[in-house]
Amino acid sequence: MEKPQMELWYTERQTPNHGITTKINKTLHHEVTDFQSLDVIETEQFGNMLVLDGMVMTTDIDEFVYHEMITHIAMNTHPNPKNVLVVGGGDGGVIREILKHSSVEKAVLAEIDGGVIEASKKYFPEIASGLFGDARVDIQVADGIKHIAENKNKYDVIMVDSTEPVGPAVGLFEKGFYEGIREALKEDGIMVAQTESPWFNRDLIRRVFADLSATFPITRLYTASIPTYPSGLWSFTIGSKKHDPLAVDVQELPALDTKYYRPEIHKTVFELPQFVRELTVKEEK
Amino acid sequence: MEKPQMELWYTERQTPNHGITTKINKTLHHEVTDFQSLDVIETEQFGNMLVLDGMVMTTDIDEFVYHEMITHIAMNTHPNPKNVLVVGGGDGGVIREILKHSSVEKAVLAEIDGGVIEASKKYFPEIASGLFGDARVDIQVADGIKHIAENKNKYDVIMVDSTEPVGPAVGLFEKGFYEGIREALKEDGIMVAQTESPWFNRDLIRRVFADLSATFPITRLYTASIPTYPSGLWSFTIGSKKHDPLAVDVQELPALDTKYYRPEIHKTVFELPQFVRELTVKEEK
Known part of the structure; x- marks a missing residue:
């Protein structure tokens, strides 16, 4: 017994x-x-x-959703992403997904907290797999805001894989930061940021969507199911200079080894439930 | 202080x-x-x-998701639903949504537990609004399995709004019950059942999908975000004799007063993430 x-x-x-x-x-x-x-x-x-x-x-069981969904929508919208930056993302999961795209020549990780990188390598080796010695990966323990300010016209895709907007991540939800990202992107660059829960963080999503709309000609919101995140529903917001995720020919997208993302959902994730869509429409409250 | x-x-x-x-x-x-x-x-x-x-x-804040999403996909797939049955659903939320469709002549509620109906009328008057005196509504405190067995070729749409498959609801997840529903439906009838979480109830979803596939020519799985349900992601399974939700012309769908469902998501909710889609595909494990 x-x-x-x-x-x-x-x-x-x-x-x-x-x-x-x-x-x-x-x-x-x-x-x-x-x-x-x-x-x-x-x-x-x-x-x-x-x-x-x-x-x-992040957790072993549901990490694939967040990492695939912040990565592949933007990567599969850009026709030829070679230089990619991840701001935050010290666990390495986004880097792992970026490396699934054969066009990638350089993937830079700008993570402010080296402790996250070390802990992830030790306790989440599967998530951190991209951090172990791939020659395309440049790991920088650095302030992402500073990195953005120091790099102009350099990246095809920038992903903001931040914590919640408290503590070290506050600046990653500010309009000035998005303007910096616009400058760090090439003329046809695209960015994506995690933007919290449509159930619990409605004001934040509305504000970020408005700020990105004022910064980029194309702005789009999409969601994914992440059970360990608040409400289980998570949002991501895209800002793009030229390429529209809704203009992609999904028939042409490459097959990827993924557990959540499929080319067939590349566009459908942008068809939002009414209470989420409201956050993106100026006329409605 | x-x-x-x-x-x-x-x-x-x-x-x-x-x-x-x-x-x-x-x-x-x-x-x-x-x-x-x-x-x-x-x-x-x-x-x-x-x-x-x-x-x-159910809760005041997120009830709209479940009630709209179990109702409007099936109702908007059938071209002219007049007679509708809800098995379970004593809170009245599904009845409320059914009554938004002008084609409806009769909406029968077969709820085994009168206590749920009474408590809902008292504490959830907004959800239970359809239970207060609409002449089209027939409230029966009755065993849904028995009701199904006693009615043949009668309903256009049947919704199984059950609790979890423990206690009084066990029989509502059995193949014999679905076969009874097939007989209770008219020749072009359609049914939908709530089928739990794709994260936590994978075996159940796989089994129900297989049972419905053996019972109806058309079987479809879709999901919605419900934060107070396990994992925050919920599934619904459709069995249909003739009408396919994916064959609907969404441009022709009527405007409804809803907070989650939009005609624009009528088909896109069936494009499942890979780990959910696997539950519907025989060849894959």
């Missing part, structure tokens, strides 16, 4: 009044880096889980 | 190892009916919440 054991549950208050709770086997890692509190816990339901400042960033 | 107060949180273990937790102001209602435990709680995040046997059934 098994002896009764203490149960440990990790609870994230995703809003002041609501959250998720998940059973954990043990804490694998805890540190306070120069930028944030960093924990890795082993959960029963979602495998290893990376938690920054008390917020779930 | 406010005095400190006791905090009450309701936690649902949606799986043995994972769940949601939500702050409540008070319990509005508790009873044990002949069929299940029934609670209504007032939450901070989601307004009033109906809980059956410890599982969230």
Whole structure:
């Protein structure tokens, strides 16, 4: 007979009044880096889980959704992405997805917190696989805002893989940052940012969409299902100088080894439910 | 200065190892009916919440997704739905949505638990609005399985708005029940059932899809975002004798007063992410 054991549950208050709770086997890692509190816990339901400042960033089980969906829509919209920048994204999952595109010559990671990179290599080797020695990858432990300011007309695609807009990531949700990204992109460049939950962060999504609309000729919002993120529904916003994700010929898209993204959903993810679509339409409240 | 107060949180273990937790102001209602435990709680995040046997059934804030999405896909696929049956659905939300279709002559509710109907009328008057005296509505406190067995060639659309497949709802997920529905439908009838989470209930979805594929010539799976349901992603499965939701001319669909459903998403919700699509494809595992 098994002896009764203490149960440990990790609870994230995703809003002041609501959250998720998940059973954990043990804490694998805890540190306070120069930028944030960093924990890795082993959960029963979602495998290893990376938690920054008390917020779930990624897990073994559902990481594929976020990493594929922030990456492949933009990459498959640009006809020939060679130079790609990831701002944030220290876990390496976006880099791994970028490297699935054969056109890529250089993938730069500008992650402000080296602790995230090291912890991910150790506890999430599958997610961080792109960080181990691919010659196309340039890992920079650096402030993404500074990197953007110092690079002009350089990138085909820029992905803003940030934490929530608190702590080190606040500046990554500001209009001036998006204007910097516009300058860092080539004349037909495209950017994408994670922009939180359409259920819980409606004002933020509306503001970012308006800021990107004022900065880029083409702005688009899409969503994906991520169970460990607040509400389970997550949004991404695209700003593009020339190429429209809705103008892509999906029949021509290359097959990719993916678990969420399919060429067949490349356009359909932009057909939003009414309560999400409202966030993108000026005339409606 | 406010005095400190006791905090009450309701936690649902949606799986043995994972769940949601939500702050409540008070319990509005508790009873044990002949069929299940029934609670209504007032939450901070989601307004009033109906809980059956410890599982969230609906809330003021996100109820529109489930009720619109189980209803309008099937209703807008059938060219002229006059007679409609809801099995379960005692909260009345599906009836409310059905009544938005002007073709409807009769909407029958077969709910086994009268306690759900009464509690919903009292605590969810907006959801239950269709249960208050519309002459087209026939409310029967009755076993849906028995109702199906006793009615042949009668309905244009049948919706299975069940609880989880435990307790009173077990029989609503069995192949024999779907065969009964086929007989209760007219020759061009269509059915839809809620079929749980593609993240947590993969075996169930795969089995129901296979059973419906063996029962109807047309079977389709689609999803919607429901934050208070396990994983935040919910699936619905359609079985149809003649009309294919993917063959609808969305330009011809009537405008409806809805917050999630739009004619523009009528077909796109069937383009599934790869890990969900796998559940519908025999050749793949």
